[in-house]
Amino acid sequence: EPVAEAAPQDEALPKIPLFSDLPRDAFIALFERCPLRRFPEGGRIIEQGTKGDAFYVICAGRVRIVRQAGAELRELAQLGEGAFFGEMALLSGAPRSASVVSASEDTQVLEISAPVLAGLSRSYPQVAKALRRFCRQRLLSDVVN
Numbered sequence: 063e064p065v066a067e068a069a070p071q072d073e074a075l076p077k078i079p080l081f082s083d084l085p086r087d088a089f090i091a092l093f094e095r096c097p098l099r100r101f102p103e104g105g106r107i108i109e110q111g112t113k114g115d116a117f118y119v120i121c122a123g124r125v126r127i128v129r130q131a132g133a134e135l136r137e138l139a140q141l142g143e144g145a146f147f148g149e150m151a152l153l154s155g156a157p158r159s160a161s162v163v164s165a166s167e168d169t170q171v172l173e174i175s176a177p178v179l180a181g182l183s184r185s186y187p188q189v190a191k192a193l194r195r196f197c198r199q200r201l202l203s204d205v206v207n
């Protein structure tokens with residue numbers, strides 16, 4: 063059986079476990095539809111307490127998840143390439159639970175809006191399911207932190 067040669071641009075596509083079940087075409091279509099936002103080190107991607115109408119997938123770089131509680135600033139997590147964030151406010155309607163700050167000199171995130179997520183979830187319910195699972199785990203971990 064002939065082995066299909068990988069298209070050169072495949073190497074440029076980031077590995078994103080959340081989208082591992084998407085057919086290649088749907089994955090590429092998503093990248094064509096959604097803005098890729100770039101942040102220098104220290105750049106603020108999400109502000110705690112604001113309204114959320116998108117979530118983000120990390121295509122390159124790293125972020126820090128930080129929560130302000132009174133005078134105290136606590137780091138909840140660091141996330142790298144392939145991880146996602148901002149799903150909690152999107153799924154719950156609650157304000158952003160933490161701030162998210164770029165922790166590398168060129169962090170690139172794909173911004174996925176609520177309507178794009180709704181469409182994606184209709185075609186690929188496992189994406190919505192994975193988002194809900196992470197949201198639950200993070201909520202639980204935030205309660206104890």
Ligand code: CMP
Pocket residue numbers: 108114127138139146147148149150151152157158159160161162200201203204
């Ligand atoms: P949201 O509340 O929309 O905005 C801040 C995001 O930080 C949140 O969604 C999660 O994606 C992320 N977040 C919050 N708590 C944690 C945690 N404990 N571990 C990893 N990510 C978190």
